[in-house]
Amino acid sequence: MNGGPERGDEGLLLSLDGYQGPIDVLLDLARRQEVDLVRISVLQLADQYLAFLAASPDLQRSADYLVMAAWLVWLKSRLLLPEDEEDEPVSAEEMAEVLRLRLRRLEAMQQAGQRLLDLPRLGRDRFARGMTDEVADIARTRHLATLRDLLRAYANRRMRQQDASLSIAPPRLHSVRDSATLLRRILGVSTRWHRLFEMVPAGTGGGLEIRSAIASLFAASLQLAGDGEVELRQDRPFGEIELRGTGRREEET
Amino acid sequence: MNEERPEPAHRKDGCRLAEALLFASAEPLAEDFLQQRMPEGVAVGEVLAELVRAYDGHGVNLVRVGAGWAFRTAPDLAGRLRREVDVPRRLSRAAVETIAIIAYHQPATRAEIEEIRGVVPGRGTMDMLFELGWIRPHGRRETPGRPLQWVTTEAFLDHFGLASLDDLPGLEELRASGLLDPVPEFGSDPEPEDNGG
């Protein structure tokens, strides 16, 4: 392993050469404690780490830190905040255990990578036949193009095409205007409360289509409510939305 | 091949041909490819075994590379051949970690690599490994988003002198230690797959 942190009294002097990212810092912190992670304070570790992030000039070069930082902030919040009734209570020890496992996993992969690099490598320690032209076409089709060539060619072509012109196939989406027409038609002949979801036309496809249908119905209902054509009600946050006609539209027209 | 014991002429012919084909090609040749070129009735497996034996101890050896075979200089001569040829470019630490994760966890998704490394992989890293021909996409994980999975290639085996993925250094220990298992997510639901580490 190259470039561990300087062992300084300040405790957090990282050598930026070997420094790669969040878990590495944690690894360093953990090693530096020279105690089993389970026995040190996860909270303290999280604090030190976050303090490091805040202070490190190296931070600017990365959005990379987000993964680990987010995880740690979450970890810290679990320790500081009262537990949500629905969640399983997680003890600091369990957290330390999970953290320890993560660190060991990364460490294992760093070591595995190093062991790979130490193998006798082709082109450095072991060599293939140097002279291949004499019978070049034996396995020649292998050289025609690689998958990477193919993907790059496609990607670049598509990029250029997107720059030039973008044609989007008309998706099956429901417009607010159509939804308003639909609502008027139904609510004009009925005075009972209807649930918004009932209004989705039969035969509406799934996925984006149904989502667009619901969204347009909702938008249309707000619009009609604004115009006084319908009334809306909802019992509680995120509850069912219901609506009924007020009969005002007939009078106006 | 130097053996004096009598053998059918076509067997010997098969040996010579396989030897020439393998020798002439810089890249490993698939066993299938060689079998198709063998004389009637000659099993390429036997021919290869014989060649492996014949070259044992030589400065050049016949080695297995995944599903293929190739002649490569003997590993112990490494230091003495090295200066004659270009050294492959130095791999970044990110690239080393990433190739290790893919090799030992394959098939691996980007999210898994990210999970283990604790950083979002830079775009260049995967592309570099791909450019080296060491990784390739292989199937999709049947989880939301159907992410692409990555595996190592034969060129990866060839580069590191591995006959197969089973020869990855330390693989057994890593498996036994549970470090290759998915890590228990917590905060999410208590997963059924919970490897006590």
Place this chain on the structure above:
Amino acid sequence: MNEERPEPAHRKDGCRLAEALLFASAEPLAEDFLQQRMPEGVAVGEVLAELVRAYDGHGVNLVRVGAGWAFRTAPDLAGRLRREVDVPRRLSRAAVETIAIIAYHQPATRAEIEEIRGVVPGRGTMDMLFELGWIRPHGRRETPGRPLQWVTTEAFLDHFGLASLDDLPGLEELRASGLLDPVPEFGSDPEPEDNGG
């Protein structure tokens, strides 16, 4: 080299080293060059003579080429080492783009390829992809002119090491892998060797 007669270890070592050097070199090697690398007291002339003898009758022979020495496949095998396919070593950019578009948009008509590439694919390009066995016609589009539709084949998957068309990354995945970055660097050499130090 297989001979059982006792010989000094350094003589054998010289043989192995010469063998590896000759194998790995892109050019014939001069006797001087080899002599400099021989262990103390080993005459390269004897080593070469021994190697010539050892490889006699094999599919590969050690031969004198001009002022140097090189391994060459046995002349009598020449005809059997060649395959009939006469294709360029590298595909043209047009061909790579065309096969890529067919792969992603299959079944694809020539008009569709043209639409994406902005150029009508030359007949040569399509013919070549067809001859390589990478594409095949697949019915006709029921539009005016009933143009032929093209799809990719098993051989295509094989060549690119894909298990199925599902392994082709989507645009988002290409972007995440760094393949969509600007500076299209088509045809860059995917060789691992790069003497970057």
